[in-house]
Amino acid sequence: MKPWAARLVTYGVSGGLAALAIAFARPLPDRRPLAEVAGLADTWEEHVDTVASGETIGEVLERGGVTGDHARDAIDAAIAQRLLDPRRLRAGTRITFGSAPDDSVPSQVSLQIDVDRLVRIVRGDSGWTARVDSIAWxxxxxxxxxxxxxxxxxxxxxxxxxxxxxxxxxxxxxxxxxxxxxxxxxxxxxxxxxxxxxxxxxxxxxxxxxxxxxxxxxxxxxxxxxxxxxxxxxxxxxxxDQHGKSLAANFLLAPLEFRRISSGFGGRRHPVLGIFRRHQGTDYAASSGTPVRSIGDGVVISAGVRGGYGNLIDVRHVNGIVTRYAHLRGFARGVRAGTRVAMGETIGYVGQTGLATGPHLHFEVLVGGVARNPRSALQSKAGPPVAPSERAAFDALRAR
Ligand SMILES: [Zn+2]
CATH class of the missing domain: 3.10.450.350 (Nuclear Transport Factor 2; Chain: A,)
Structure with missing residues (x-):
């Protein structure tokens, strides 16, 4: 290499390091890789590794060329900032080593500790320092x-x-x-x-x-x-809703969260267990142990075994409404006759006790002791309207 070319390269790198120092002195203007911000993009080299199962941070650093005192200081810098727990380094964590052309040891180590967070450990004139960079969504x-x-x-x-x-x-x-x-x-x-x-x-x-x-x-x-x-x-x-009424109401319509219902049926009625003639309720296919929630605030009337229902819970609510949850594998802790339960609270778990051909929840809504269509029985209790103070914001949003 000609002497002037060597000098140019040297200037280029030290200029880059100066920019690096400035970049650290104030918040980064954007989220581009540090090397790019520092103007090192052309000469900066990175290589990516992943933490193997059972591997220590020291072993990964060593493989990346950060050894001995450098490795110890780099790890200490991250631990001191509470950015890293070396005992909890997850297998599969991505780790990137960055080097400038004249580096004998990489001058930057980045650990991808989350999809949107990086721990950056950087070697400067006064040793290794660490910080967290968030990646902007x-x-x-x-x-x-x-x-x-x-x-x-x-x-x-x-x-x-x-x-x-x-x-x-x-x-x-x-x-x-x-x-x-x-x-x-x-x-x-x-x-x-x-x-x-x-x-x-x-x-x-x-x-x-x-x-x-x-x-x-x-x-x-x-x-x-x-x-x-x-x-x-x-x-x-x-x-x-379009009438300015809250979608929230006194009763949830379903005793299982939709995301818990058997994914094999994708939220469709169970082809075998679904509503059939003279059947008094709805059957929800879900795996054994799925939490069952009370659809409204109420008081448990009974929680125990009852014939073909198997393990059964009856809950009394306002307006003479009783909800019934059957074939349970078991009851939630503390649920017995007289227990107050809140809307959405877990009261038991899906099972197949009593006359059941597979794990599912049998659910009924009774009004005055008679089984009713849950939707029509519960629907009349519509939610409160938009507060007058928020009406303008609501109308503006609706118009969008
Ligand atoms: Zn049933």
């Missing part, structure tokens, strides 16, 4: 529109092709939760129902995608349309 909104052919999970899965598989499943769960006081997405949904959902999508530069909030939705179930508009009220998100 970018958020946009996605509109998903479609029809149910089989069940909710299928419908949303087909309509949200632009989302990864996990996110599509999560969106089905989220929609079921938005409507959990108005539509039982397991029992009530039928082919031909249609929906549209506006949902936040959060993405990392690495391509990792997560769902954010459902901002608005429309669901047409059996010809009746219910809108859901998300509104922040005193820091809490609530959903309101």
């Amino acid at each position: 970018s958020t946009d909104t996605v509109a998903v529109r479609g029809k149910v052919r089989v069940h909710l999970t299928q419908g949303i899965g087909e309509a949200a092709a632009e989302l990864p598989r996990d996110a599509r499943q999560e969106l089905a769960y989220a929609v079921a939760e938005v409507y959990e006081f108005r539509i039982d997405m397991y029992r009530d949904v039928q082919p031909g129902d249609s929906f549209s959902v506006l949902v936040e999508r959060k993405r990392l530069p690495t391509g990792v995608t997560r769902l954010g909030n459902v901002l608005a939705a429309t669901f047409t179930n059996g010809g009746a349309t219910i809108e859901a508009i998300r509104l922040l009220s005193e820091g809490k998100a609530k959903y309101y």
